[in-house]
Amino acid sequence: MASKVRSSSTLLKRFLATRLNQSRSVTYMPRPGDGAPRAVTLIPGDGIGPLVTGAVEQVMEAMHAPVYFEKFEVHGDMKAVPPAVIESIRKNKVCLKGGLATPMGGGVSSLNVQLRKELDLYASLVNCFNLPGITTRHDNVDIVVIRENTEGEYSGLEHEVVPGVVESLKFCSERIAKYAFEYAYLNNRKKVTAVHKANIMKLADGLFLESCREVATKYPGIKYNEIIVDNCCMQLVSKPEQFDVMVTPNLYGNLVANTAAGIAGGTGVMPGGNVGAEHAVFEQGASAGNVGSGKEVEEKKANPVALLLSSAMMLRHLQFPAFADRLETAVKRVILEGRYRTHDLGGTSTTQEVVDAVLDALN
Amino acid sequence: MTKFCSERIAKYAFEYAYLNNRKTVTAVHKANIMKLADGLFLESCRQVATKYPSIKYNEIIVDNCCMQLVSKPEQFNVMVTPNLYGNLVANTAAGIAGGTGVMPGGNVGADHAVFEQGASAGNVGNEKLLEQKKANPVALLLSSAMMLRHLQFPSFADRLETAVKRVISDGKYMTKDLGGASTTQEVVDAVIATLH
Numbered sequence: 093m094a095s096k097v098r099s100s101s102t103l104l105k106r107f108l109a110t111r112l113n114q115s116r117s118v119t120y121m122p123r124p125g126d127g128a129p130r131a132v133t134l135i136p137g138d139g140i141g142p143l144v145t146g147a148v149e150q151v152m153e154a155m156h157a158p159v160y161f162e163k164f165e166v167h168g169d170m171k172a173v174p175p176a177v178i179e180s181i182r183k184n185k186v187c188l189k190g191g192l193a194t195p196m197g198g199g200v201s202s203l204n205v206q207l208r209k210e211l212d213l214y215a216s217l218v219n220c221f222n223l224p225g226i227t228t229r230h231d232n233v234d235i236v237v238i239r240e241n242t243e244g245e246y247s248g249l250e251h252e253v254v255p256g257v258v259e260s261l262k263f264c265s266e267r268i269a270k271y272a273f274e275y276a277y278l279n280n281r282k283k284v285t286a287v288h289k290a291n292i293m294k295l296a297d298g299l300f301l302e303s304c305r306e307v308a309t310k311y312p313g314i315k316y317n318e319i320i321v322d323n324c325c326m327q328l329v330s331k332p333e334q335f336d337v338m339v340t341p342n343l344y345g346n347l348v349a350n351t352a353a354g355i356a357g358g359t360g361v362m363p364g365g366n367v368g369a370e371h372a373v374f375e376q377g378a379s380a381g382n383v384g385s386g387k388e389v390e391e392k393k394a395n396p397v398a399l400l401l402s403s404a405m406m407l408r409h410l411q412f413p414a415f416a417d418r419l420e421t422a423v424k425r426v427i428l429e430g431r432y433r434t435h436d437l438g439g440t441s442t443t444q445e446v447v448d449a450v451l452d453a454l455n
Numbered sequence: 456m457t458k459f460c461s462e463r464i465a466k467y468a469f470e471y472a473y474l475n476n477r478k479t480v481t482a483v484h485k486a487n488i489m490k491l492a493d494g495l496f497l498e499s500c501r502q503v504a505t506k507y508p509s510i511k512y513n514e515i516i517v518d519n520c521c522m523q524l525v526s527k528p529e530q531f532n533v534m535v536t537p538n539l540y541g542n543l544v545a546n547t548a549a550g551i552a553g554g555t556g557v558m559p560g561g562n563v564g565a566d567h568a569v570f571e572q573g574a575s576a577g578n579v580g581n582e583k584l585l586e587q588k589k590a591n592p593v594a595l596l597l598s599s600a601m602m603l604r605h606l607q608f609p610s611f612a613d614r615l616e617t618a619v620k621r622v623i624s625d626g627k628y629m630t631k632d633l634g635g636a637s638t639t640q641e642v643v644d645a646v647i648a649t650l651h
Binding site: 119124156408 | 463466601614
């Protein structure tokens with residue numbers, strides 16, 4: 093029995109060594125000055141936000157990553173995002189944030205949405221994929237949900253029927269379709285699936301599909317197909333491996349992203365971000381509309397993995413690929429080893445215990 | 456040897472190591488003889504090293520370096536050298552690791568970058584290679600992958616590198632310098648086939 097245990101841990105070590113120690117041998121030649129530190133706006137936010145952004149700060153520091161954070165307090169019960177914060181993001185172009193709580197009713201709109209609209213972050217991206225070490229009902233899941241972030245049902249324009257509204261819908265559909273195909277092209281993805289309900293919303297979703305079809309003709313090397321949203325939800329929970337990149341309007345995107353996140357391992361681990369022409373804001377990929385439960389905050393047991401992986405995406409966005417790789421490799425090693433996991437992954441660790449494990453795993 | 460040039464090459468070497476997660480930078484010199492010129496070079500390296508406390512820095516005299524390269528090359532990581540030694544060190548290192556036919560490289564300045572075969576031993580291939588079209592394309596293919604990364608197209612770079620490495624590892628299509636008998640085009644066809 094003892095030898096069986098020993099041999100399986102040796103196997104694990106060897107597996108880890110080959111899978112996770114892949115270093116680039118043909119390298120990236122930086123331009124002189126590429127290593128200069130970049131300023132990133134940091135918004136800890138509400139609920140578990142400060143815990144998980146704190147995790148990112150610790151890991152960045154340990155790696156001596158070329159980023160430094162300009163921190164701002166923003167809370168969901170504020171009337172608006174403070175102008176100083178918007179200024180900072182405009183200056184730095186990149187922001188990392190925890191969630192901002194959206195109070196029910198009372199006419200106060202979500203600050204998360206306000207930020208996206210003010211900075212015109214029209215594309216929201218969530219990468220939902222199986223992390224080795226987390227067993228889920230489905231394997232081979234690697235879905236990127238690209239969701240239109242500024243228009244549609246959340247825009248407040250539902251009851252205006254004027255030519256300008258239809259045009260702005262087309263504009264928004266076009267740019268999100270372009271982003272989705274460009275993303276697929278640059279990331280070697282094979283297929284883009286448009287999610288819609290154009291059989292019912294003939295005009296609005298019809299426009300969306302038209303835009304997707306037009307952009308698809310410019311990328312003959314990428315497969316394109318369409319799926320009605322209700323069938324899509326059913327397919328997601330039965331055969332998710334059929335999906336690759338999914339492009340959706342605003343409302344469906346929220347539901348599809350959270351569903352995909354749920355089947356692939358939970359909102360605690362999926363990374364994501366929001367991007368526009370000028371700025372990018374990285375945050376947990378999907379959050380099921382909440383900023384963590386009271387208990388998670390009190391006991392400091394929030395899962396930092398999602399935001400750590402989002403910050404790796406941020407490092408790549410800032411063009412520091414080697415740092416991004418180190419961070420991801422360390423996080424994936426900790427998940428694979430399985431010793432330090434928060435409650436949502438079936439463990440009992442605190443946030444700090446997971447962070448410490450990641451710091452140890454950094455090479 | 457100027458302070459300006461020594462400083463900027465030292466800075467580039469350490470910045471490169473920092474951005475590519477390399478652990479050691481070794482300065483190659485002959486300052487025991489060329490006390491002023493190489494002394495200046497070393498001073499610049501030492502100064503820049505203080506700004507990167509997490510990167511190990513050491514120095515090696517060029518003749519010892521050549522001997523170490525051919526006996527225990529695994530000790531070296533990033534090496535920073537002045538112009539003359541650099542040519543010799545680069546060609547030696549290329550030779551021991553597999554030959555000038557496979558090593559990628561490039562040249563970069565503040566505003567531009569020129570990518571080419573890493574080391575070429577000062578020649579552009581012999582007559583026979585040219586006539587029989589049997590030159591090794593691997594070095595320039597890998598350099599073009601570096602170029603794709605420089606242009607910020609990392610996934611294309613990865614695809615190219617993976618395909619080239621697989622062809623090399625399969626071993627069926629290799630040019631003469633690697634012990635095979637293929638033509639350039641046969642290697643290229645193999646890479647293209649592997650890409651799909």
